[in-house]
Amino acid sequence: DSGVTQTPKHLITATGQRVTLRCSPRSGDLSVYWYQQSLDQGLQFLIQYYNGEERAKGNILERFSAQQFPDLHSELNLSSLELGDSALYFCASSVGPRDYGYTFGSGTRLTVV
Amino acid sequence: GIQVEQSPPDLILQEGANSTLRCNFSDSVNNLQWFHQNPWGQLINLFYIPSGTKQNGRLSATTVATERYSLLYISSSQTTDSGVYFCAVDGDYKLSFGAGTTVTVRA
Numbered sequence: 253d254s255g256v257t258q259t260p261k262h263l264i265t266a267t268g269q270r271v272t273l274r275c276s277p278r279s280g281d282l283s284v285y286w287y288q289q290s291l292d293q294g295l296q297f298l299i300q301y302y303n304g305e306e307r308a309k310g311n312i313l314e315r316f317s318a319q320q321f322p323d324l325h326s327e328l329n330l331s332s333l334e335l336g337d338s339a340l341y342f343c344a345s346s347v348g349p350r351d352y353g354y355t356f357g358s359g360t361r362l363t364v365v
Numbered sequence: 366g367i368q369v370e371q372s373p374p375d376l377i378l379q380e381g382a383n384s385t386l387r388c389n390f391s392d393s394v395n396n397l398q399w400f401h402q403n404p405w406g407q408l409i410n411l412f413y414i415p416s417g418t419k420q421n422g423r424l425s426a427t428t429v430a431t432e433r434y435s436l437l438y439i440s441s442s443q444t445t446d447s448g449v450y451f452c453a454v455d456g457d458y459k460l461s462f463g464a465g466t467t468v469t470v471r472a
Contacts, residue, residue: 285459297459
């Protein structure tokens with residue numbers, strides 16, 4: 253157990269739907285990062301939050317949004333889902349905004365049908 | 366952004382063999398990590414190694430930051446070592462990943 257908890261582990265949904273992925277960072281970590289791993293794109297950085305504030309944005313689609321709550325857990329919302337959004341979504345956490353070791357959760361495998 | 370190149374892309378080993386995986390990166394970095402993604406998709410952190418050498422059992426890693434490369438050594442490989450090995454570097458508030466080296470260890 254890495255200490256980073258992601259739920260759910262698996263999700264199957266239909267095109268056009270909306271889903272929410274949840275991440276609880278490791279105890280003491282203030283930064284949360286979201287990554288998408290698809291077969292053709294590899295591991296792509298989506299977005300980072302530090303202590304509730306957005307710090308960096310990567311290749312995140314406008315249909316996707318995220319937030320970090322006061323208790324430091326984070327949610328990634330994916331809407332108007334398309335077949336191409338099927339991927340493994342990882343959350344990672346670190347102590348600071350630019351830090352010395354990132355710990356990854358076990359991921360949420362999203363399948364859009 | 367920082368470019369990360371890993372080689373070789375694929376590696377097939379006989380159980381018991383040794384191997385070296387390489388990671389080149391295009392700019393100076395604050396952090397470099399090696400991960401193993403197992404067949405179930407889990408990303409396991411192997412090393413945090415922005416510079417120097419570290420060892421953990423049959424695995425060891427060396428990063429030469431001034432020359433912008435890192436090496437991961439697998440000795441006496443086992444079938445459980447199979448999977449994809451990723452190198453990732455920290456630049457601009459995020460980890461940038463290489464494309465990975467897929468390792469297959471045959472019994």
